[in-house]
Amino acid sequence: MCARRAKVADKDSETDDILSRLNDQQRQAACHGADPLLIIAGAGTGKTTTLVHRVAWLISQGVAPYRILLLTFTRRAAGEMLRRVDEALRQDDVGRQVWGGTFHGTGVRLLRLAGKMIGVNPRFTVLDQNDAEDLMAAICRELDLGKKDKHFPKKRGCMAVHSYSVNAELPLKKTLASQFPQHQDYAEPLEKLFEAYNQRKAERNLFDFDDLLIKWCDLLEHPEAGPEIRGRFDHILVDEYQDTNRLQARLLKLISPEGRGLTAVGDDAQSIYSFRAATVRNILDFPKQFPGAQIVKLEQNYRSTQPILKVTNRVIGESSQGFAKELWSDRSAGVSPQLITCYDDAEQAQFVAERILQHQKGGIPFSQQAVLFRASQHSILLEGELARHRIEFVKYGGLKFVEAAHVKDLLSLIRLAENPRDSVSGHRALCLLSGVGPKKAGDLLRELGAADGRFDAWQKAKVPAGSKEVWPDFVKLMTSLAGDGEGDLRRQIRRAIDFYEPILEESFENAPQRLADLEQLEQIAASFPDRASMLADLAIDPPNSTADMPQERRPRDPLVLSTMHSAKGLEWRVVYVLHAAEGKIPLERIAWDPDQLEEERRLFYVALTRAADWLYVCHPQNTSSSYGGWGGYGDGSGELTRFVSKAVKKSFQCQRARSFAIPEETAAPPAKKKAGRGKKGV
DNA sequence: CTGTTGAAATTTTTT
DNA sequence: ATTTCAACAG
Numbered sequence: 022m023c024a025r026r027a028k029v030a031d032k033d034s035e036t037d038d039i040l041s042r043l044n045d046q047q048r049q050a051a052c053h054g055a056d057p058l059l060i061i062a063g064a065g066t067g068k069t070t071t072l073v074h075r076v077a078w079l080i081s082q083g084v085a086p087y088r089i090l091l092l093t094f095t096r097r098a099a100g101e102m103l104r105r106v107d108e109a110l111r112q113d114d115v116g117r118q119v120w121g122g123t124f125h126g127t128g129v130r131l132l133r134l135a136g137k138m139i140g141v142n143p144r145f146t147v148l149d150q151n152d153a154e155d156l157m158a159a160i161c162r163e164l165d166l167g168k169k170d171k172h173f174p175k176k177r178g179c180m181a182v183h184s185y186s187v188n189a190e191l192p193l194k195k196t197l198a199s200q201f202p203q204h205q206d207y208a209e210p211l212e213k214l215f216e217a218y219n220q221r222k223a224e225r226n227l228f229d230f231d232d233l234l235i236k237w238c239d240l241l242e243h244p245e246a247g248p249e250i251r252g253r254f255d256h257i258l259v260d261e262y263q264d265t266n267r268l269q270a271r272l273l274k275l276i277s278p279e280g281r282g283l284t285a286v287g288d289d290a291q292s293i294y295s296f297r298a299a300t301v302r303n304i305l306d307f308p309k310q311f312p313g314a315q316i317v318k319l320e321q322n323y324r325s326t327q328p329i330l331k332v333t334n335r336v337i338g339e340s341s342q343g344f345a346k347e348l349w350s351d352r353s354a355g356v357s358p359q360l361i362t363c364y365d366d367a368e369q370a371q372f373v374a375e376r377i378l379q380h381q382k383g384g385i386p387f388s389q390q391a392v393l394f395r396a397s398q399h400s401i402l403l404e405g406e407l408a409r410h411r412i413e414f415v416k417y418g419g420l421k422f423v424e425a426a427h428v429k430d431l432l433s434l435i436r437l438a439e440n441p442r443d444s445v446s447g448h449r450a451l452c453l454l455s456g457v458g459p460k461k462a463g464d465l466l467r468e469l470g471a472a473d474g475r476f477d478a479w480q481k482a483k484v485p486a487g488s489k490e491v492w493p494d495f496v497k498l499m500t501s502l503a504g505d506g507e508g509d510l511r512r513q514i515r516r517a518i519d520f521y522e523p524i525l526e527e528s529f530e531n532a533p534q535r536l537a538d539l540e541q542l543e544q545i546a547a548s549f550p551d552r553a554s555m556l557a558d559l560a561i562d563p564p565n566s567t568a569d570m571p572q573e574r575r576p577r578d579p580l581v582l583s584t585m586h587s588a589k590g591l592e593w594r595v596v597y598v599l600h601a602a603e604g605k606i607p608l609e610r611i612a613w614d615p616d617q618l619e620e621e622r623r624l625f626y627v628a629l630t631r632a633a634d635w636l637y638v639c640h641p642q643n644t645s646s647s648y649g650g651w652g653g654y655g656d657g658s659g660e661l662t663r664f665v666s667k668a669v670k671k672s673f674q675c676q677r678a679r680s681f682a683i684p685e686e687t688a689a690p691p692a693k694k695k696a697g698r699g700k701k702g703v
Numbered sequence: 704c705t706g707t708t709g710a711a712a713t714t715t716t717t718t
Numbered sequence: 719a720t721t722t723c724a725a726c727a728g
Contacts, residue, residue: 094717094718095717095718123718124718125718126718149718150717150718175713175722177713177714230717230718231718233718234718293716294716294717294718296715296716296717297716297717297718395715395716396714396715396716397714397715397716398714398715418716418717419716420719421717426720455705455706456705456706457705458704458705458706459704459705460704460705461704461705485704485705487705487706560718561718562718584715584716584717585716586715586716586717587716587717608715608716610715611715620716624716704728705727705728706726706727706728707725707726707727707728708724708725708726708727709723709724709725710722710723710724711721711722711723711724712720712721712722712723713719713720713721713722714719714720714721
């Protein structure tokens with residue numbers, strides 16, 4: 022005990038030293054005790070820094086790192102924060118002991134560990150969005166739903182309804198009424214469908230994303246497992262609390278009923294995931310849920326210059342929901358934000374590429390510049406332009422690498438080996454063989470099931486003539502993969518690639534490129550301890566197609582392209598916002614729903630607040646028809662987005678792309694504002 | 704029953 | 719670009 026106290030005392034001075042870089046509110050939050058704590062952190066107010074220091078401070082106070090749970094929105098965010106915890110503590114390997122990750126990722130870990138206590142077989146397979154949709158479609162077919170009726174929701178729609186209902190903890194009827202009025206007539210068949218869907222998952226030991234949270238709740242409600250899980254953690258910190266949903270809130274309530282040791286951080290002005298059933302109510306009701314909660318507000322912005330803040334404050338200030346804060350900054354000098362009018366999106370791409378190069382020559386590296394857009398296709402034209410200028414970039418958001426058909430094909434082989442009852446992967450894998458279709462695949466899978474999942478039972482199975490020759494190889498591959506669960510992962514993937522390669526060449530034009538992807542997968546495999554964790558991680562947190570390439574192939578100083586959603590929590594010195602036009606932001610098809618409209622506004626706000634020094638908002642007046650493959654949506658009338666109102670426009674410097682002149686830095690600092698002044702309430 | 708072909712429809716955002 | 723659907727041939 023004595024030795025330990027000495028160690029703590031020794032560290033105190035060091036901790037003080039670190040904390041001295043925080044402002045009063047940040048320090049108050051970082052050094053808060055174990056009572057429930059809500060941190061309302063506006064954009065750029067040092068939210069991450071505060072959270073990092075809170076974790077570091079707790080550890081310096083003697084809390085064991087492995088008794089802290091840090092729940093973040095992405096695994097990347099968790100990794101980054103824990104790295105900075107080490108930095109703050111000037112130690113290595115402390116952050117790694119903290120339980121950090123997404124709700125879903127943590128769910129997997131806990132369920133593998135303790136699932137047995139509630140009858141969960143820990144070798145479950147995690148279905149990603151697409152797998153879950155495929156399963157849904159398969160069951161639709163079995164139940165003969167939607168065959169005749171054109172209006173029955175597609176698999177995507179079914180999945181969306183089910184998932185929303187689970188995450189919002191709303192009964193199906195209410196979910197339909199409030200979120201999916203167009204599907205209201207199908208309450209009964211959907212009910213049946215979902216029941217069958219859930220039953221099938223249970224039979225096959227398949228977990229979709231939602232199950233990870235549900236079973237985690239089950240774990241917490243269990244008389245023995247519950248206390249065991251609760252007892253593991255002294256402190257639980259939740260980042261991006263404004264983007265959690267009811268199910269997640271229930272989870273927190275279960276894991277910390279009184280809110281003891283609970284810290285939630287968020288910004289109601291940045292809630293942008295209501296399509297995933299996230300609700301601002303969580304953050305607004307936190308004090309009610311956890312009486313005695315302390316609330317700390319961070320309002321000093323360290324990121325952006327005052328001219329940029331002026332714009333962003335106005336944008337969010339026009340929200341009909343009204344938020345009780347106004348950000349201010351010491352960084353009074355700065356360049357006016359630029360509103361750039363372009364003739365069309367081609368000119369926009371040209372303009373942005375040129376400015377990027379000029380800024381780079383002026384000393385701002387590409388990686389400190391980001392281009393943001395509403396939907397991932399919105400950057401296609403720009404990507405071409407960048408290629409012409411030989412500007413390397415990484416793109417966040419949009420299609421994931423594992424969602425490509427060929428990667429899914431290959432993974433289906435591995436996944437079937439891991440879980441022979443995984444009928445989703447089984448179908449996909451078997452249909453790769455020529456002559457085998459859904460029907461035959463189903464028969465073969467039944468045979469496999471009858472043999473208790475032992476692949477050698479397939480040796481004497483009857484197969485169509487088309488795949489007579491490859492069948493023995495296929496069985497051999499599966500048998501060896503299945504018997505090799507713990508073996509060298511890279512070798513397993515290699516074997517699967519060797520088998521798949523001829524099929525790949527047969528079915529795709531650009532086989533060599535796709536083969537390269539598979540080899541990338543082989544590389545990635547090396548970083549996982551075992552097959553099960555690789556498959557779970559690929560499902561929950563898939564590597565991004567360009568952003569998570571293996572080291573060698575990743576550009577040294579890449580420009581960043583990102584959807585507005587994926588830009589959350591990040592910042593750059595220069596930010597370009599593309600397509601600030603009606604129809605693009607807000608997206609045309611949702612502009613009629615007032616709630617969603619407000620969410621689009623917040624999304625726009627999130628994009629603008631990423632900028633530290635330079636902000637360019639581009640507005641193409643026409644949409645050229647060369648949008649991806651098919652003509653763009655909308656008629657290209659190209660009106661300026663409603664979120665740049667007359668008042669907002671006044672805080673911009675407006676220019677045309679063709680006659681663009683580099684703006685001067687405003688030398689005269691505007692009068693300094695005082696902190697802590699709130700605006701109107703809700 | 705399966706695979707091919709061609710045409711039509713569909714894509715927000717993400718764990 | 720990719721997926722989904724209908725119609726037809728093996």
